[in-house]
Amino acid sequence: MNQQSIFILETYEQLKVISDPLRTKMLIYLVEQPHTGQMLAQELNLSRAKVLYHLRELEKYGIIQLVRKEERGGNILKFYQAVARGFIPADHLLTYVESQEATRQSYLEVIDRAKTRVLTAPEESFELHSSNVDEWNNLSLQTEFTVSEKKFVEFTRKYRELLSTLNEEDEEADKQHYYLMTTAFQIDELLFKKEN
Numbered sequence: 001m002n003q004q005s006i007f008i009l010e011t012y013e014q015l016k017v018i019s020d021p022l023r024t025k026m027l028i029y030l031v032e033q034p035h036t037g038q039m040l041a042q043e044l045n046l047s048r049a050k051v052l053y054h055l056r057e058l059e060k061y062g063i064i065q066l067v068r069k070e071e072r073g074g075n076i077l078k079f080y081q082a083v084a085r086g087f088i089p090a091d092h093l094l095t096y097v098e099s100q101e102a103t104r105q106s107y108l109e110v111i112d113r114a115k116t117r118v119l120t121a122p123e124e125s126f127e128l129h130s131s132n133v134d135e136w137n138n139l140s141l142q143t144e145f146t147v148s149e150k151k152f153v154e155f156t157r158k159y160r161e162l163l164s165t166l167n168e169e170d171e172e173a174d175k176q177h178y179y180l181m182t183t184a185f186q187i188d189e190l191l192f193k194k195e196n
Contacts, residue, residue, distance in 0.1 A: 003031075003081065003082065003083065003084055003085055004083060004084040004085070005084065005085055005086065006084055006085070006086045006087070006088055007063070007083055007084035007086070007087050007088070008088055008089075008090050009087055009088065009089045009090060009093060010090050010093075011061075011093075012093060012096065012098075013061055014061045014062065014063065015089050015093050015096060015098050015099060015102060016098050017057050017058060017060075017061045017063060018058075018063055018087055018102050019098040019099075019101050019102035019105065020054070021105050022044075022046075022054060023054050023057070023058060024102065024105040024106055024109050025044060025109050025112075026040055026044070026051070026054060026055070026058070027058070027063070027064075027082055027087075027109075028109045028110065028112075028113050029043060030058075030064050030080060030081050030082040031081075031082040031084075031085050031086075033081065034067050034068065034079035034080060034081040035079065035080060035081075036077050036078060036079055036080070037051045037052045037055055037078070037080075038077075040055070055080055058080075059080065062083065063082065063083060063087070064080045064081060064082050064083060065080065065081065065083055066078055066079070066080055067079050067080065067081045087102075087106075089102070107183055107185070110181060110183065111181070111183065113181075114179075114181040117179050117181075121179070125138060126138065137176075139180075142192075143192075144187065144190045144191065144192050146190070152184075156184065159182075163180070
């Protein structure tokens with residue numbers, strides 16, 4: 001299956017179905033790779049019946065799809081995957097509270113998934129070979145800044161362009177897999193106080 005990059009939610013029903021926190025959590029797994037209901041039930045420590053109900057709702061509204069079936073021990077296993085890597089409400093849905101809650105829940109699930117990725121990463125991911133931060137092959141930072149919305153939006157555009165360069169062909173023989181998670185959003189006040 002070829003996953004879309006972004007899926008635009010066109011109906012209120014689609015928006016409502018993904019604003020459920022449990023479905024958002026399930027979607028994080030289904031964006032990454034195909035899962036069966038049983039696999040998701042184990043990952044999320046839920047009953048298979050509950051997971052299957054939510055899978056049916058996600059499939060009904062075109063958020064996930066059946067990507068393959070396998071027969072194992074006389075049972076037919078159905079593997080589902082998200083139709084896209086990201087889901088965005090269409091402009092006419094942006095005023096609904098579900099739109100804000102779906103976005104907030106999505107951010108929380110991405111952060112939670114990142115924590116799992118850190119905990120399960122190989123030990124060498126955190127080895128330091130230099131005291132010069134510019135030579136590290138890992139990155140962990142938090143920062144806050146005060147800029148105009150226009151400048152921030154321009155920064156995010158440039159950042160996305162920079163990220164897209166990582167997907168370009170790399171002729172180097174010594175390649176490694178890397179995980180990158182980014183969140184950025186407006187806040188009410190700065191917590192990192194600067195000394196004057």
